[in-house]
Amino acid sequence: xxxxxxxxxxxxxxxxxxxxxxxxxxxxxxxxxxxxxxxxxxxxxxxxxxxxxxxxxxxxxxxxxxxxxxxxxxxxxxxxxxxxxxxxxxxxxxxxxxxxxxxxxxxxxxxxxxxxxxxxxxxxxxxxxxxxxxxxxxxxxxxxxxxxxxxxxxxxxxxxxxxxxxxxxxxxxxxxxxxxxxxxxxxxxxxxxxxxxxxxxxxxxxxxxxxxxxxxxxxxxxxxxxxxxxxxxxxxxxxxxxxxxxxxxxxxxxxxxxxxxxxxxxxxxxxxxxxxxxxxxxxxxxxxxxxxxxxxxxxxxxxxxxxxxxxxxxxxxxxxxxxxxxxxxxxxxxxxxxxxxxxxxxxxxxxxxxxxxxxxxxxxxxxxxxxxxxxxxxxxxxxxxxxxxxxxxxxxxxxxxxxxxxxxxxxxxxxxxxxxxxxx
Numbered sequence: 001x002x003x004x005x006x007x008x009x010x011x012x013x014x015x016x017x018x019x020x021x022x023x024x025x026x027x028x029x030x031x032x033x034x035x036x037x038x039x040x041x042x043x044x045x046x047x048x049x050x051x052x053x054x055x056x057x058x059x060x061x062x063x064x065x066x067x068x069x070x071x072x073x074x075x076x077x078x079x080x081x082x083x084x085x086x087x088x089x090x091x092x093x094x095x096x097x098x099x100x101x102x103x104x105x106x107x108x109x110x111x112x113x114x115x116x117x118x119x120x121x122x123x124x125x126x127x128x129x130x131x132x133x134x135x136x137x138x139x140x141x142x143x144x145x146x147x148x149x150x151x152x153x154x155x156x157x158x159x160x161x162x163x164x165x166x167x168x169x170x171x172x173x174x175x176x177x178x179x180x181x182x183x184x185x186x187x188x189x190x191x192x193x194x195x196x197x198x199x200x201x202x203x204x205x206x207x208x209x210x211x212x213x214x215x216x217x218x219x220x221x222x223x224x225x226x227x228x229x230x231x232x233x234x235x236x237x238x239x240x241x242x243x244x245x246x247x248x249x250x251x252x253x254x255x256x257x258x259x260x261x262x263x264x265x266x267x268x269x270x271x272x273x274x275x276x277x278x279x280x281x282x283x284x285x286x287x288x289x290x291x292x293x294x295x296x297x298x299x300x301x302x303x304x305x306x307x308x309x310x311x312x313x314x315x316x317x318x319x320x321x322x323x324x325x326x327x328x329x330x331x332x333x334x335x336x337x338x339x340x341x342x343x344x345x346x347x348x349x350x351x352x353x354x355x356x357x358x359x360x361x362x363x364x365x366x367x368x369x370x371x372x373x374x375x376x377x378x379x380x381x382x383x384x385x386x387x388x389x390x391x392x393x394x395x396x397x398x399x400x401x402x403x404x405x406x407x408x409x410x411x412x413x414x415x416x417x418x419x420x421x422x423x424x
Contacts, residue, residue, distance in 0.1 A: 018190030029180035031158025072346020213347025225397030234359035240302035269322025294328025299388025306380025
């Protein structure tokens with residue numbers, strides 16, 4: 001599988017190889033951090049410190065990502081990615097030094113978390129849109145599939161690596177995270193520094209550029225409708241990917257090994273969809289139908305996971321959910337990326353990611369309210385079915401079917417062609 005990915009990346013050129021290597025190393029590092037830092041905070045500060053740190057970092061991420069998004073439309077994305085990865089590595093070093101010196105301080109932990117949120121606010125929008133600057137429009141679906149494959153590979157390997165490193169010591173895990181992030185920054189060096197349009201300072205004041213991006217995200221009917229439908233669907237579907245999985249397995253009396261199998265099944269489904277499954281499905285069904293049915297199938301798959309009492313069925317259902325998720329995300333992401341003018345991509349991607357963070361807060365809250373009144377099975381099934389029904393919202397997004405019917409050359413900067421006054 002890795003050899004196949006490497007061969008496909010080689011065909012797209014050295015910059016794409018560097019981006020894939022960076023993506024694998026970055027996701028591995030983040031997965032290690034997700035295991036190590038909460039484990040350390042829980043050991044020294046307990047649940048209260050863990051919850052407070054999580055709230056502070058979540059608020060910082062929500063605020064900083066849109067505020068920093070104009071950077072991605074001002075400067076070369078390669079430089080921004082390198083700088084943000086270096087800052088993330090410094091944060092990992094800071095955690096590791098605190099552990100080594102046995103100097104636990106909640107204020108410092110939260111400060112490092114906010115620093116990481118700021119770095120991620122620069123890194124994520126740039127990473128989401130840089131592939132469109134590295135390959136021709138016709139090759140963008142292949143490039144995004146490979147990028148998604150690299151991320152999924154990191155998610156498959158990350159939990160096992162994080163658990164193994166933490167077993168050797170939390171400090172060891174965080175020093176390893178620092179090394180992985182530095183490796184990711186080194187891999188980015190193969191990407192041209194002057195990629196795309198961003199070759200110097202911006203055209204106007206920061207506040208005006210930020211306002212332009214937010215206005216465009218709301219004023220373009222396709223973008224507004226797509227974002228709102230995605231937000232609603234994610235609120236219903238996300239708990240079935242995350243918090244409801246261990247609760248369901250515990251309710252069946254299954255061991256923690258089944259949790260690892262379920263997470264692996266989900267990640268392998270995403271990887272299978274990214275490794276070419278999405279291209280085959282889109283060619284067979286068409287782009288709009290793929291986007292619509294992927295949401296329906298995700299919801300039905302999660303409802304099946306909630307209904308069954310068999311661990312094997314849960315793993316298989318999550319595999320199908322992961323495959324459908326990759327197909328739906330990639331078939332839409334390619335056209336949306338091309339439709340957004342290059343000098344607005346980071347800002348509109350930041351708005352999209354901000355909506356995902358809102359859903360990440362609302363989804364678990366909704367599931368928690370449901371669990372206070374009903375069983376895990378009922379909540380799981382209900383949210384899954386609601387997620388399937390949310391796909392009907394795609395039928396109401398004006399212009400979406402028309403946009404997805406265009407070929408890759410026709411859809412380039414389609415937003416600017418439809419609404420030139422917003423992207424001047």
